[in-house]
Amino acid sequence: xxxxxxxxVSLYDLTFDQLLGTLVGDGLRPxxxxxxxxxxxxxxxxxxxxxxxxxxxxRRWLQERWEAPYTLTxxxxxxxxxxxxxxxxxxxxxxxxxxxxxxxxxxxxxxxxACLSTQAGCAMGCVFCATGQMGFVRHLTPGxxxxxxxxxxxxxxxxxxxLRNVVLMGMGEPLHNYDAVMQALATACRAPGMALGPSxxxxxxxxxxxxxVRFTDERQPYSLAISLHAATDEERSALLPVNxxxxxxxxxxxxxxxxxxxxxxxxxxxxxxxxxxxxxEQARRLSELLRxxxxxxxxxxxxxxxxxxxxxxEDVAAAAFQKSIQDAGIPCTIRQFRGIxxxxxCGQLRSERTKPRKVASMVSEEAV
Ligand code: SF4
Numbered sequence: 573x574x575x576x577x578x579x580x581v582s583l584y585d586l587t588f589d590q591l592l593g594t595l596v597g598d599g600l601r602p603x604x605x606x607x608x609x610x611x612x613x614x615x616x617x618x619x620x621x622x623x624x625x626x627x628x629x630x631r632r633w634l635q636e637r638w639e640a641p642y643t644l645t646x647x648x649x650x651x652x653x654x655x656x657x658x659x660x661x662x663x664x665x666x667x668x669x670x671x672x673x674x675x676x677x678x679x680x681x682x683x684x685x686a687c688l689s690t691q692a693g694c695a696m697g698c699v700f701c702a703t704g705q706m707g708f709v710r711h712l713t714p715g716x717x718x719x720x721x722x723x724x725x726x727x728x729x730x731x732x733x734x735l736r737n738v739v740l741m742g743m744g745e746p747l748h749n750y751d752a753v754m755q756a757l758a759t760a761c762r763a764p765g766m767a768l769g770p771s772x773x774x775x776x777x778x779x780x781x782x783x784x785v786r787f788t789d790e791r792q793p794y795s796l797a798i799s800l801h802a803a804t805d806e807e808r809s810a811l812l813p814v815n816x817x818x819x820x821x822x823x824x825x826x827x828x829x830x831x832x833x834x835x836x837x838x839x840x841x842x843x844x845x846x847x848x849x850x851x852x853e854q855a856r857r858l859s860e861l862l863r864x865x866x867x868x869x870x871x872x873x874x875x876x877x878x879x880x881x882x883x884x885x886e887d888v889a890a891a892a893f894q895k896s897i898q899d900a901g902i903p904c905t906i907r908q909f910r911g912i913x914x915x916x917x918c919g920q921l922r923s924e925r926t927k928p929r930k931v932a933s934m935v936s937e938e939a940v
Contacts, residue, residue: 747787829935
């Protein structure tokens, strides 16, 4: 009979309570868990097993258990490219099983936003999205989501900058990987680690209604963003297959439920595609759809590339669309293009490495 040792467990995959329970169970004190948590998430230490400054019991615990049974998630940066204006950096990270995911770091005056991936590939199949074209490969673990955040935090630390916002708008549908996403975000917000502010984190979904309801019932403290893009079922289903499963009536009902329970607003994303969803009639329909909701509409200019027939809306038409929404009493913002010259759409960097570029995608944008 052959013996197959279990793969090591990443410390990044443990909640604080799990780490605490493990250490205390092995005879260490609760303070050791706090020390290790700080090393992992505040000091961003890639090798806590080599720390000479830890007290003896923690030092020995790490040395004796490193690699078996514990280790850290590896997410090696295989590619890092910057936009020509230097404001956007795209990282391609290779995970332990050679899956590659993208993480984007967007710079704004005095602040930085990280856009994280939550899955390798995606099951949602949005027609304009390179990740959707890949199909679903697997969910990321909490540790793999955190590893992306740690990678961008290390980059920012080199330049003396600080991360302010996090958006889950990279590869994957966050609410399709709900448990791992929420664990990772709880880790990101926990002191004395990264201690990010929950209100500075935005979870974006194409409309996974059960996930929105659960997000509401659990009173998750993060912002919620919905990728809408169309205001009728026929038009939306043509862009986002998920709409066939959860049509607009169910999605808007879930949004209303969230708003009533949380008192928070929802950010609705609308990618402008010339002649397809940027007409005055569609602006009117969007306003109708959102009537009575505490909504903010983010208009996103399509990053049109080969493989998708849609082209971006001209400035004048985009401004007219925005004005129509605002005239209906709904706050509406046109988001800037970011990182167009580095294939800013989710999945594009990876797809360009692995196959000929053939799919257009949405612009990676700050959602809030
Ligand atoms: S846009 Fe988002 S949800 Fe849709 S296929 Fe791409 S990654 Fe998935």
